[in-house]
Amino acid sequence: xxxxxxxxxxxxxxxxxxxxxxxxxxxxxxxxxxxxxxxxxxxxxxxxxxxxxxxxxxxxxxxxxxxxxxxxxxxxxxxxxxxxxxxxxxxxxxxxxxxxxxxxxxxxxxxxxxxxxxxxxxxxxxxxxxxxxxxxxxxxxxxxxxxxxxxxxxxxxxxxxxxxxxxxxxxxxxxxxxxxxxxxxxxxxxxxxxxxxxxxxxxxxxxxxxxxxxxxxxxxxxxxxxxxxxxxxxxxxxxxxxxxxxxxxxxxxxxxxxxxxxxxxxxxxxxxxxxxxxxxxxxxxxxxxxxxxxxxxxxxxxxxxxxxxxxxxxxxxxxxxxxxxxxxxxxxxxxxxxxxxxxxxxxxxxxxxxxxxxxxxxxxxxxxxxxxxxxxxxxxxxxxxxxxxxxxxxxxxxxxxxxxxxxxxxxxxxxxxxxx
Amino acid sequence: xxxxxxxxxxxxxxxxxxxxxxxxxxxxxxxxxxxxxxxxxxxxxxxxxxxxxxxxxxxxxxxxxxxxxxxxxxxxxxxxxxxxx
Numbered sequence: 001x002x003x004x005x006x007x008x009x010x011x012x013x014x015x016x017x018x019x020x021x022x023x024x025x026x027x028x029x030x031x032x033x034x035x036x037x038x039x040x041x042x043x044x045x046x047x048x049x050x051x052x053x054x055x056x057x058x059x060x061x062x063x064x065x066x067x068x069x070x071x072x073x074x075x076x077x078x079x080x081x082x083x084x085x086x087x088x089x090x091x092x093x094x095x096x097x098x099x100x101x102x103x104x105x106x107x108x109x110x111x112x113x114x115x116x117x118x119x120x121x122x123x124x125x126x127x128x129x130x131x132x133x134x135x136x137x138x139x140x141x142x143x144x145x146x147x148x149x150x151x152x153x154x155x156x157x158x159x160x161x162x163x164x165x166x167x168x169x170x171x172x173x174x175x176x177x178x179x180x181x182x183x184x185x186x187x188x189x190x191x192x193x194x195x196x197x198x199x200x201x202x203x204x205x206x207x208x209x210x211x212x213x214x215x216x217x218x219x220x221x222x223x224x225x226x227x228x229x230x231x232x233x234x235x236x237x238x239x240x241x242x243x244x245x246x247x248x249x250x251x252x253x254x255x256x257x258x259x260x261x262x263x264x265x266x267x268x269x270x271x272x273x274x275x276x277x278x279x280x281x282x283x284x285x286x287x288x289x290x291x292x293x294x295x296x297x298x299x300x301x302x303x304x305x306x307x308x309x310x311x312x313x314x315x316x317x318x319x320x321x322x323x324x325x326x327x328x329x330x331x332x333x334x335x336x337x338x339x340x341x342x343x344x345x346x347x348x349x350x351x352x353x354x355x356x357x358x359x360x361x362x363x364x365x366x367x368x369x370x371x372x373x374x375x376x377x378x379x380x381x382x383x384x385x386x387x388x389x390x391x392x393x394x395x396x397x398x399x400x401x402x403x404x405x406x407x408x409x410x411x412x413x414x415x416x417x418x419x420x
Numbered sequence: 421x422x423x424x425x426x427x428x429x430x431x432x433x434x435x436x437x438x439x440x441x442x443x444x445x446x447x448x449x450x451x452x453x454x455x456x457x458x459x460x461x462x463x464x465x466x467x468x469x470x471x472x473x474x475x476x477x478x479x480x481x482x483x484x485x486x487x488x489x490x491x492x493x494x495x496x497x498x499x500x501x502x503x504x505x
Contacts, residue, residue: 068435068436068452069434069435069436070435070436070437070452070453070457071452073456073457073460074456133463135460135463136456136459136460136463137456137457137460140456
């Protein structure tokens with residue numbers, strides 16, 4: 001069944017790109033998750049001893065070396081990651097926006113913090129020396145919309161541009177809003193996704209204070225994040241970027257593009273309850289909204305990429321939300337929580353996990369929820385704990401992203417079939 | 421003594437330009453050194469020579485313009501370039 005109705009475009013994905021703790025490339029991410037590789041390790045930085053634990057999921061490839069020194073003057077690491085991921089997505093899509101097509105592309109980008117490295121450097125210098133002058137490029141490198149601006153400059157994207165910041169759901173929101181803009185015909189193309197680079201001393205210590213980070217496993221630290229397992233203790237901070245090219249089906253068909261998948265649903269709600277505590281009701285409403293938009297019944301969802309951060313409260317609440325919407329069918333849906341392996345990419349999480357979900361859809365294999373050890377009565381669904389699972393008939397997949405501040409963003413993708 | 425050789429060396433080291441690119445009449449804009457990068461570079465020069473810029477906007481179009489501005493300030497502020505190299 002196709003969802004197209006009068007005045008509404010079908011929205012397809014024609015390019016994806018990822019910088020993740022596994023390296024560069026969407027395919028690298030998808031294969032690493034299938035094989036259960038962990039991107040978690042101890043940071044090797046001079047200030048590691050200032051942390052309770054330097055366990056994180058960093059991007060290890062030499063990102064800086066991909067840009068000239070002059071270009072780097074205005075590029076925080078978060079924008080460098082964004083540019084590399086977007087470049088991969090645009091290359092796959094076969095799009096060049098340097099001509100008039102650039103007028104028809106919108107830019108929808110998410111980030112939790114923006115240029116944390118630049119801002120922290122400026123603070124550090126200023127607090128140490130009252131006479132210190134931050135670099136003149138400090139503001140443009142750390143501002144939240146720095147990545148969106150740099151993406152537009154690099155790729156000549158000249159339609160509307162938006163930066164979304166809703167903590168862990170930022171890039172899922174960016175994708176969802178991009179989906180709506182293409183669906184409603186506001187733009188022909190959208191570069192959408194998010195980037196995050198917050199593995200800095202100040203930010204990591206602040207997260208430690210919040211007490212949501214996983215306790216390091218003394219023997220196998222790379223397995224410390226254990227979503228939906230009774231011995232879960234929190235998440236591992238990560239960094240990266242995910243980028244997707246969305247466009248109308250008619251545009252993709254007209255230019256003979258390879259269509260990777262179709263985005264069919266998006267839900268976005270706010271808990272209005274607590275700044276950090278998630279709410280099953282708010283999450284359930286977002287899932288229901290996405291299903292409604294996709295014109296799918298709950299039993300037509302074949303797999304879920306859970307928000308699944310590995311916190312005691314969060315995983316239990318998400319499980320309850322799934323039961324509210326899916327009822328008894330919830331127990332029959334394979335649910336993957338990939339943050340166990342790539343860490344919590346914060347503002348980039350929604351986009352990177354959507355790329356993982358699309359990889360699962362394309363390959364008919366859902367990744368595992370790694371490091372699970374012990375059943376929890378509060379988390380009693382099918383979390384694919386045995387390893388990657390082949391699902392040849394996989395046709396639809398849902399990706400959940402829930403952020404501090406109470407924002408819930410849910411996306412649904414489907415294998416693409418040509419309009420009749 | 422002119423500051424030009426030191427400035428050329430710094431442009432190569434700090435911005436990744438080549439020695440051939442940073443000739444006295446080379447236009448900054450054409451080298452990719454835009455207004456933001458120029459301000460960044462002037463900050464570096466202040467630190468390097470222990471200079472104080474006037475704060476007045478100075479039209480700096482070429483590598484040579486930067487050297488002439490620095491040379492003027494060095495004389496005004498009684499700074500020795502030998503100590504900076």
